[in-house]
Amino acid sequence: MTEKIILAGFGGQGMMLLGKLLAQAAMADSLYVTYFPSYGTEVRGGTAVYHLVISSEEIFSPLIEEADTLIVMNQPSYQKYKEMIKPDGLLLLNTSMIKFDYLPDVKIYTIPATEIASNLGNVLVSNIVMLGAYLTIKNLFSTENILEQLKISLSGRKKDLLDINKQALERGMQAINSLTV
């Protein structure tokens, strides 16, 4: 099993954390994992992209040439990275911020992640809504594993945020089922 995921969005939309939670879940399941964040001159509002490779075998290059999955949060990221999906690959997009076209040979899943997060009361959890959606589609990790990683990330000062993140995860898991294209 090898899953190559490109995650992209505005700086500040939490793609870094989304990828890190998946990477930590992979590590907890004793899988090989490489997570290569972009470290360019991105600032809040710029496009940030992350390469995440999860595999049952040793991973050589952490840079993805063809992605199994593209998770995108905003329009510029969608435009920039949609060509990197391999044939029959998966595209998960945030319809709150993206107008998309029909792409041949790509399985498209949509979810209004920003809207769902806003309705929950905190737009910052839109990344976790996406995470929930992704978990339902690919089913790589158990919910318990992901919740454990969330707990680790939201310890200390951020402890109070655990509840809303759990809700975001659940909403993402539910919403994706009804919105599959």
Added chain:
Amino acid sequence: MKQLLTGNEAAAEAAIYAGCRYYYGYPITPQNELINYMSFRMPQVKGTFIQAESEIAAINMVYGSAAAGGRSMTSSSSPGISLKQEGISYLAGSELPCVIVNIQRGGPGLGDISASQADYFQSVKGGGHGDYHVIVLAPSSVQEMADLVYDAFDLADKYRNPVLILGDAQIGQLMEPVEFKKEFKENLPPKDWALTGAKNRNKRVIKSFYPVKGELEVFNAKLQSKYKEIENNEIRYEAVNIHKADVILVAYGTSARICKEVVRKSNHLKFRIGLIRPITLWPFPTEFIRNMSERARCMLTVEMSAGQMVEDVRLAVEGRCPVHFYGRTGGGVPTSLEIVKKIVEIMPKNKAAKTLLQFAGVK
């Protein structure tokens, strides 16, 4: 327990494990996670962290605490490492152990902040002035970064010599699971040459200045015999699929990871590809490469530079087989497909080589 860390963070934590309690740095992308990690970790272990006023100040602070016997470290990226070269020459000339981490970025000049391997010459051929060598270790994964930084402090003390860790922006920024399995060192044995105050003992001198005619030549001969000893004892490399290989790839660090993918792709073909990955760039695995060159049809050196290590490969091979080169510069990272295409290009009459292309998905 495994942790998910960047190469930069792993280098910092490994230094703490190895008993390093003196770190001096100055910020530069792409090694900032290292200095950031040290800034909160050093106080936790009662160590010293100083964000110096410049790279030059930082390397000379290393000189000071190394002379006093402490395990000391600095880190930077290419332009900052250039600034440190005078200090590195003085450290080598004063036989002071220390560890310097270079997370290479594109050059020359201010270049860019992307991954590069263009500081090979600077690292292994001197960099500063005078007949000296630093031991150069090149990790190709986050775990290896941790392991090599840990070993670097032991090597530095063993030979009283600076050790350079040569990484690049990709190894520095990449996150992978890493485990610190070795002993957490705290109370290291005292050094019988360190400047610790001469009360009740004879004075000790740390210097790199030998103005009396003849003295410096004697000292240089001593240095050279030390380097010979390092060459005899400390060469490290990894060989993959090397026996009966038609083409042997030679690459280190990030480039070597991509070459491994090419080796894997060739595994079930009649056409065999092997890989030699030097882990110590100085001392260089000259003899091993020479021996292997007698069996292979040709070698291909892959680097993120315009061709630097390839010169050492050619010096090792001494014409026994052709040595080809493929490189990307200025932040470009080779892809496995590019390397496969290069192999087909250098073996135009080999039909088996072309099967590689099909396997790589090219019609």
